[in-house]
Amino acid sequence: MKQITRTRCEKIYPNIYRIILPLAGGKPGPVNTYLFTGDSPALIDTGTRRTAQILEKALGELGLTFSDIRQIILTHGHIDHYGAARKIVEGSDGKAQVAAHKEDRTLIEHGLEVPRQQFIKYYRLMGVPAVFQFSLLFMRFIFSSLAENCRVNRFLSDGEKIMLGDYEATVIATPGHTRGSISLYFEKEGFLFPGDHLLAHITPNAFVMLEADFDLPRRMSQIEYYDSLRKIEGISPQIAFPAHGDPIRDIRGTIALYREQFHLRQKNIMSILADGEFTVYEIGRTLFPDIGGIRLPLEIFLMVSEVYTHLQVLQGENAVSSYMDKGLLHFKMS
Numbered sequence: 001m002k003q004i005t006r007t008r009c010e011k012i013y014p015n016i017y018r019i020i021l022p023l024a025g026g027k028p029g030p031v032n033t034y035l036f037t038g039d040s041p042a043l044i045d046t047g048t049r050r051t052a053q054i055l056e057k058a059l060g061e062l063g064l065t066f067s068d069i070r071q072i073i074l075t076h077g078h079i080d081h082y083g084a085a086r087k088i089v090e091g092s093d094g095k096a097q098v099a100a101h102k103e104d105r106t107l108i109e110h111g112l113e114v115p116r117q118q119f120i121k122y123y124r125l126m127g128v129p130a131v132f133q134f135s136l137l138f139m140r141f142i143f144s145s146l147a148e149n150c151r152v153n154r155f156l157s158d159g160e161k162i163m164l165g166d167y168e169a170t171v172i173a174t175p176g177h178t179r180g181s182i183s184l185y186f187e188k189e190g191f192l193f194p195g196d197h198l199l200a201h202i203t204p205n206a207f208v209m210l211e212a213d214f215d216l217p218r219r220m221s222q223i224e225y226y227d228s229l230r231k232i233e234g235i236s237p238q239i240a241f242p243a244h245g246d247p248i249r250d251i252r253g254t255i256a257l258y259r260e261q262f263h264l265r266q267k268n269i270m271s272i273l274a275d276g277e278f279t280v281y282e283i284g285r286t287l288f289p290d291i292g293g294i295r296l297p298l299e300i301f302l303m304v305s306e307v308y309t310h311l312q313v314l315q316g317e318n319a320v321s322s323y324m325d326k327g328l329l330h331f332k333m334s
């Protein structure tokens, strides 16, 4: 895996810093953690466990260590965002409090949202070949090397006001990318810290939300994601500082591009279904013929998640319907 070693710390506003930490693989690229200095230093996201030392070095350049951090706000429960949280908490002698939305608690505290068996059942229903079902184990191994599970001390809810350093932020629940994704809005400054909800260089994924007690997802990730985009448009921040990539100034334009992308994806899925009835895996392989290489297990997961969540939308619009045949879920045009 190619490691991007670019690490940089830049001041984005008085007492607010962007620290760029490397992340293996091309997408979504290096992770931004944001540091708020002042009497009670706080971090938004942490990068992975593997880049904890790099983060500590960057803090050192500002005269801080992990022992100074009092608060860690996690935008959501993905490994590149919470992976180093436990190390920071330990380095602070337990003084750093970890805060996140309660719906991502399981991800942060246990690493997996549902038992592995649920993933395998879901993969089978989607028509994923057995060889890739086992590759989930491999993915799990890689993930656990990048993140340590960490206890969440405080749950954040929509509309809640919190202090980060000297600044006041409002928590905005923006589910879609994960169940418990949050954005932080600094009304006075016009700043938004959206985590992975908005990214400048790629269209964020609305990941499939699996259930521990049911074989198919009940929640519609894409619909929730669209609703969360509308929420951000309603607030109309001046600038967004995402968790990957550069700041976004044209937030409306970026969201408009996402909508075009989603529309195109759904159109392409419909044109595949015009030729017959297929499983999610079959649709995915037609839609993404080029996936492969060392990231294949992850790509398969992303592909199945993306196709399925778009099919949920199309099914909600009565454009497609599904049926079970020999233990596989098939989709067809309505």
Ligand SMILES: [Zn+2]
Binding pocket: 076, 078, 177, 196
């Ligand atoms: Zn994420």
